[in-house]
Amino acid sequence: MPKYHFEIVxxxxxxxxxxxxxxxxxxxxxxARNIAHQIAADIAGHSARNVVVVNDNGDEVYKTKI
Incomplete structure (x- = not known):
């Protein structure tokens, strides 16, 4: 199975x-959406953070706001 990296930006x-x-x-x-939802539940206020999904080739395949 391919590996994906979930980075916070x-x-x-x-x-x-x-x-x-x-x-x-x-x-x-x-x-990634689940990670973003959990982080949003854990922090207060509006955030400009994103969860960015990067595949093993280093390509960004998805980004979602927290």
Missing amino acids: DGFRLEDPVGLECANDAQAKDL
């Missing part, structure tokens, strides 16, 4: 050096 990039295996881009997108 808010002007700075918090890289995910480990990543997670997902069956495909669609599963990685679903996981």
Whole structure:
């Protein structure tokens, strides 16, 4: 299974050096939305943060606001 990295971006990039295996881009997108939802629940106020999904080739395949 391909590995995807879920990075947090808010002007700075918090890289995910480990990543997670997902069956495909669609599963990685679903996981990114879940990560963003959980972070939004944990922090107060409006944020300019995004969860960015990067595949093992280094290509950005998805981005969602937190």
